[in-house]
Structure formats: C-alpha cells, structure tokens
Amino acid sequence: MRVYTPMISIILESITVFAVSYIFEKKTSPAKQTFIHLGAIVLAIVSWRVLFLANQGIQSAISGNLAAQLSNFEASTRFIFVNGAYELLVFAIIYGVYRLAQALLTMKKVTIKSPNWLMYVLSPLTLVFAVLAVVIPNLL
Numbered sequence: 001m002r003v004y005t006p007m008i009s010i011i012l013e014s015i016t017v018f019a020v021s022y023i024f025e026k027k028t029s030p031a032k033q034t035f036i037h038l039g040a041i042v043l044a045i046v047s048w049r050v051l052f053l054a055n056q057g058i059q060s061a062i063s064g065n066l067a068a069q070l071s072n073f074e075a076s077t078r079f080i081f082v083n084g085a086y087e088l089l090v091f092a093i094i095y096g097v098y099r100l101a102q103a104l105l106t107m108k109k110v111t112i113k114s115p116n117w118l119m120y121v122l123s124p125l126t127l128v129f130a131v132l133a134v135v136i137p138n139l140l
Helices: 004-025 030-063 074-106 116-139
Strands: none
Touching: 004 030, 030 074, 074 116
C-alpha cells in the first residue's frame, strides 16, 4: 500500500487537472476568467480528493486495511477540506504569480502567447511548496 497510495493519488490528480484544464481555454473578461480559473482549481482539488477517498474505501473493503483518511468522518473531511485548503493556497499563489507576470508582460506590450520561461520558475517553486507542506507538519 505504501507505493500504491502515492501512485494512485498522482494519477487521480493528473486526471482531474486534465479534465478541468479545458476550462482554462475559455476566453472571457479578465475578472470572470480569474474566478473561473480559481473555481476550476477548487473543482480539481476537491474531485481528486473525493476520488482518492473512494479508491481508499474500495481498497479497505478488499484488503481489510482501513486507511487513515477513512478512520472517521473528521479525518475524511479534514483530508478533503483542510488539506485541500493548503493545496488551494499553494495553487492560488502560483496562479497569482502567473497572472502578475502575464499582466506585467501585457503592460510592456510584449506579445507572446504564453510565457514559457514562467514554467521553469513555477515548477521549482511548486516543488519547494510541496516539500514544505510535507516537512513542516511533521516538525510540529
């Protein structure tokens, strides 16, 4: 289960991000677009977590090993909402940096479809946030 659990969570998160990524392609006003994008991020976060809990439930029924997230209602809701809020905070910061860079490039009249260099900045930043999200709670 130790290898399977992270693997399935990565797969489920990838599937939900792929599913909601089409929402990011819609062209609307910038204010609406920001709310639509943040809503899509929330949808992806909640849906992969719910799918993960469903998978854990199936695995518990098959193997008899009860996952920590399913041990009680509080643990399940904490996994979805509290941990999901941490994840949302990380993605909101990344999205804010992306939109800020996009706005600065637009103000300078630099015409590029998407700032490809930004992924090289945001990917390591995401890794740092992920490591901190795992390490800091274990230190407390």
